[in-house]
Structure formats: structure tokens, C-alpha cells
Amino acid sequence: MNVKWVLENLCLYDERNPDRPEMDDEDVNDRAKRLAKDKNQCFCDNCFHGCSMLADELVERFDDREKNEMVDIIKNSRQNTNQLQ
Ligand SMILES: [Zn+2]
Numbered sequence: 001m002n003v004k005w006v007l008e009n010l011c012l013y014d015e016r017n018p019d020r021p022e023m024d025d026e027d028v029n030d031r032a033k034r035l036a037k038d039k040n041q042c043f044c045d046n047c048f049h050g051c052s053m054l055a056d057e058l059v060e061r062f063d064d065r066e067k068n069e070m071v072d073i074i075k076n077s078r079q080n081t082n083q084l085q
Contacts, residue, residue: 001058003069009055012044016059016070018077 010017013031023031034041046052062070 001062001066003062003066004073006055006058007070007073009046009051010059011042011047011052011056013042014052016074017046018073020077 004018007016008019012020013023014020031042042052044052046055059070
């Protein structure tokens with residue numbers, strides 16, 4: 001299983017998604033409020049096409065090696081974002 005591919009198919013606002021766009025606190029709050037009302041109220045590309053649900057399932061099934069790889073990928077994506085600023 002390609003761990004990076006799975007993570008990229010998570011909700012675009014999921015903290016584990018290496019493609020997650022920069023969000024300020026207001027974005028995060030807005031989204032939290034919307035999802036509190038209805039869990040299916042995310043309209044990012046991945047949720048809209050149903051990819052995020054499947055990706056979420058796959059992440060749940062990651063074995064230890066895949067979990068470690070996931071942590072590395074997330075760590076690297078944060079570093080890259082920081083370098084751009
Ligand atoms: Zn989404």
C-alpha cells in the first residue's frame with residue numbers, strides 16, 4: 001500500500017493530509033462548526049468524491065511500518081511548508 005497516496009486522499013482539511021492547505025484559526029473554527037452540525041458537510045474534493053471515507057478506513061488498518069511511514073510523511077510535509085514561509 002502506498003502510504004503517501006492514502007494520506008493525500010484524506011479530507012483536504014485533515015491534519016494528516018500532506019496536501020492540506022494553510023488554514024488560519026478562523027478557517028479551522030468555521031469548519032469545526034459546520035461539521036458539528038452535520039458530519040457530511042465537507043465539500044473538499046476528496047470528501048465530495050468519497051475518497052476521504054475510504055482513505056480514513058485504510059489509515060485505520062495501517063500496520064506499524066505504515067504508521068511510522070505516515071508519521072515521517074506528515075513531519076516532512078510540515079517542514080516543507082515552514083521552509084516556504
Ligand atoms: Zn473534506
